[in-house]
Structure formats: structure tokens, C-alpha cells
Amino acid sequence: MSVLIRMAALVAVSLSLSACRFVDTVPFVDVPRYMGTWYQIAANEVAFNEGLVGVTAQYTLLDDGSVEVYNRGLQGSLDGEVSDITGNATIWDEETNAKLKVVFPGAPDLPYPNYLIVVLDDVDYQYAAVTDPFEYTLFILSRTPTMDDNTYAMILGELEALEVDTSKLLLTPQP
Helix, strand or coil: HHHHHHHHHHHHHHHHHHHHCCCCCCCCCHEEEEEEEEEEEEEHHHHHHHCCCEEEEEEECCCCCEEEEEEEEEEEECCEEEEEEEEEEEEEECCCCCCCEECCCCCCCCCCEEEEEEEEECCCCCCCECCCCCCEEEEEEEECCCCHHHHHHHHHHHHHHHHHCCEEEECCCCC
């Protein structure tokens, strides 16, 4: 990549950072308790998850304190072809552990955290909502493949109280 292209990319990121806001995250995340399998209940459909169903994320704490992120989904239907990717996350804010920077192969290495935990069941760690500073992505996650309507509505209410746009959320079919 030429120096000019890299400089243009940095300028674009700097300008876009001035337009982003860091929505309030949860006060604290116990990282070992957050590890394990999460089912995607709903998400904003974006380029990298378009058409995926049965989506899960598996988080594994590594010895160096980073987190292995394994995302898996099925293309088009619950019988569809597996689409998966493995990345790495580092904790950006060690005071709360609620802001992480996730990097996947082939994706740009952003100069800011792109995984913000904004809603979390702080008692049992059974549900969470995650977004990024631009609110381009939004994921509602659960430890089980389904979520009752009252819990889902409560999460939506918490997101709306944080002024997070929930209008683009699509429910994710799960087995």
C-alpha cells in the first residue's frame, strides 16, 4: 500500500473518529465470566454478517490476557454452509473491561475499541448487547439460542435509554 493511500486512510479514520461517540458502557465486566459461547439473538445486518443465521461467538481467554474470538454462522438457512472466522480481542479499557478492540484477518486494524459492551446481565451474565463507536454494528447476545420476549424488550429499553438506534435490528434464526 502506498504512503499516500495509508495517509488518506489515517485522515479518513481521524475525521470519522471526530464524528463517533462512545456510548456509555457497563461499569464493569468480569472477563473470565464473559468467556464462553454467546448466541446472536438479533443484530444489525452489515456486510460481514449478511444472510447469516445460527450465529454464535465463542470467546476464550488466552494466557496473555487477550481473547480469542471465534464467530460462526450458517449462510442463508440453518442447513446452510458454515461461515466462520477467528480473531483476537484486547481489552482497551482495563478499568471497566467493557471496551475491547477486536481484529479479524483481512479487516483494518482500527485505532480505537470497536466492541463496546453496553448492556450486560451483571448477575448471571446471561445476556449482553454490544455495539461500536459508530453504532454501525449492534448485537444482542444470549447464553441460550432463544430469549424470552420480556428480556428482549428490556434490553431494547436499555439501549433506547442509552440513545442507541435499535431500528435496524433483525432477529437471528437459531436452531
